[in-house]
Amino acid sequence: MKLSVFTVVTPELTPEELVLAARRAGLDGVEWRFREIPAEAAGEAPSFWRHNKCSIDPSLPEEAWLRFKDITEAQGLEVVSVTPYLNSLDLEETERAFRAARLLGADMIRVGAAAYDGSRPYPDLYEATVRYLKEAETMAKHYGVKGVVETHHNTIAPSAGLTHRLVSHCSPDHIGVLFDPGNMVHEGYENFKMGLELLGPYLAHVHIKNAAWVPASPRGDGTSGWRSDWAPLAQGFVDFRLLLADLKSVGYDGYLGIEDFSGQYASGDLLAAYAQFIRERMEI
Template sequence: MRFSVFTASTPQWTPSQAANALAAQGWDGIEWRVTDQQPAAEPGFWAGNRATWPLAGLEDHLPEIARITRSAGLDYSGIGGYVPSRERADVERMLAATAALGAGRVRVTMPALRTGRYPELFDTTRRDLDWAAGRAAEYGVSVLVELHHKTIVSSASAAIRLVDGLDPARVGVIHDVGNLVIEGHEDYLAGFEMLGPYLAHVHVKNVAWRPVGQRSDGSTEWAEDWAPLPDGQADLGAYFDALGAVGYDGWVTVEDFSTVQPLAERTRDNLAYLRTLSGQVATG
């Protein structure tokens, strides 16, 4: 396995700081966040994130992205895009940018639930992915669909229905263990076996459910909360055992949105923990 960090989770660092810090800690790669975001007084995961490249004018930034990544000695685990699958012009731009960088694959986002009737959202997205697969083949890259709560693909079961029959060399699935704590949890091994050749990428974070109050009927109200990798409800030891059982040896990208530790300590300790889980020993 190779380990990278998604820069959504490194908001205090500039791109150069992120690449150099991660390389110094021994990470293999980086997954750049690409989206137009809102400004913020303080850098945050979703707004004011300093390690995010804008979608507007992205083409002008490609030489700088390449220079920063390669000068740090990092590889791309992929590009973390936020373009909805239905926005074909921008999907094409992301495919072209991914090819120009040699990054291999790029995420496109799936429709949120309740933005239409599920069957219609599903059918439209299938047509969009069929089109994207054809365009990805032209660019020599692939499109990634992430298992994500509150979308039409919160589980491996939903994702395999969506992508089955498309070319797995051009359309793959990101399995995200943290998102599945919120919605879509299935047995890890069964999920990997369901996806088969479509299991293209892995995201790792962790989540804990905590009581936040009481409803009017007297029942307890719960809410999800980002947790350090060892402390959430996802059993990451069992997760890595299941990855090993199906022979997964690809990229594992961390997107840790917990804030218990300062950023540099968090990324350092996460890499050590992942190496322990995967049976790897640090060299150097």
């Protein structure tokens, strides 16, 4: 298995600083965040989801995207993916991401699954997402780039089982799954090995982060409340020794992408600490 970084977690680094830090940490690839910085966020401190300097702006001319391919490959790294936010199921935005991935030589993009907040029935969202994924599959064939659906809380794909239900309408050659056990701590937990066995050929990528449930403020009726929150890799619910063993048991040999939101480390330190953390556990 190889190591990568999803640049959402390095918001204060420029792209050039990121690829240098990734090479020094011994990583193998980069997953480029594909999202513009909102105009009103430009004066804010760097942050994961708003003022993220380590992102490709989709509105730039396509020739400007090539900078990210050039600086990545100049450090001996692979462009693993172009990673947009497509839960609105927008096909025009999806095709733009496929074009960017082909231009940069990436193997995959993250495609969407409908968000779920209870305002629309699951069956309606399921049908809309399946229609979208079939269109995305056609694009994937055309561009030669796989689309992956991430297991993610607050969507209709929070678990391996529900994600498999969506992608099973498509060929695993073109539509796969980004397995994210850290997200599944918040919502969608299943036995990881069972989920990986279910996904089979659809398993295309893995994200590495951790989370935990902690006591929340007592409710008005005196009962206890709980909330989920991000946690450092070594301190959350996910046992990474076990996860790595489970991945090996199903023959996974792809990328493990760091997406740590705990804030334990500054970006440059995070990559080196991540590489050491995972490689120590790979040896056990």
